[in-house]
Amino acid sequence: MTKRPRVDGAVSERERSTLNHGSCPVCGYRGFVFGPRGGVNLNIECGRISCRTRFNVALFAGAVQHAQRIDKRVEGGPAWPSEPLQ
Numbered sequence: 877m878t879k880r881p882r883v884d885g886a887v888s889e890r891e892r893s894t895l896n897h898g899s900c901p902v903c904g905y906r907g908f909v910f911g912p913r914g915g916v917n918l919n920i921e922c923g924r925i926s927c928r929t930r931f932n933v934a935l936f937a938g939a940v941q942h943a944q945r946i947d948k949r950v951e952g953g954p955a956w957p958s959e960p961l962q
């Protein structure tokens with residue numbers, strides 16, 4: 877299991893700002909793939925195949941209000957319908 881930056885997995889304000897500008901706080905790649913969603917929450921995954929870091933983001937008025945890291949596929953996260961083609 878990958879060590880998390882915080883106990884609750886919440887991203888820093890700087891990381892949240894990076895997400896709001898469309899880029900991955902981990903690798904800087906600009907672009908995300910959508911995963912499961914419910915209510916104001918949307919799971920997103922970095923579009924860079926070598927990164928694929930996942931976040932659960934809470935959206936309001938088109939902006940990320942809160943975000944936390946969630947398990948990547950390689951960390952035991954579930955498969956999504958948007959899995960990349962092999």
Ligand SMILES: [Zn+2]
Pocket residue numbers: 900901902903904905922923924927928929
């Ligand atoms: Zn990334």
